[in-house]
Amino acid sequence: MRDGKLGVVESRFADLIWREAPLPSRRLAALAQEELGWKKSTTYTVLKRLCQGGLFENDGGTVRACVSREEFYAARSEQFVEETFDGSLPAFLAAFSRRKKLSDREIDELQTLIDGMRG
Secondary structure, three states: OEOOEOOHHHHHHHHHHHHHOOEEHHHHHHHHHHHHOOOHHHHHHHHHHHHHOOOEEEEOOEEEEOOOHHHHHHHHHHHHHHHHHOOOHHHHHHHHHHHOOOOHHHHHHHHHHHHHHHO
16 A cells, blocks of 8 residues: 555455455455455455555454545545645546536436535
């Protein structure tokens, strides 16, 4: 994990942990073998790195999330908007909607979210 960013494989592994946590580290190694084709040593190496990054903890052989998936990706989204659009969410949405037409449903969901923030 570099600068709070996860690579593609690290993301799949983190998603596995978030889906199953808390879980015994042995069970995690078995799941990583099944779903990612990893050896036990690879699992423990990546787990250690993610623990050092503050996402998870391996306490007495039980792996727990320190940060929820939603919290992690919300922080990453904020960082992306800050770095790429000088922190301007409207600039991000304008750029995003130029490439992808928003459906009426998506626009309604965004409007509901905005209206909820005004209250």
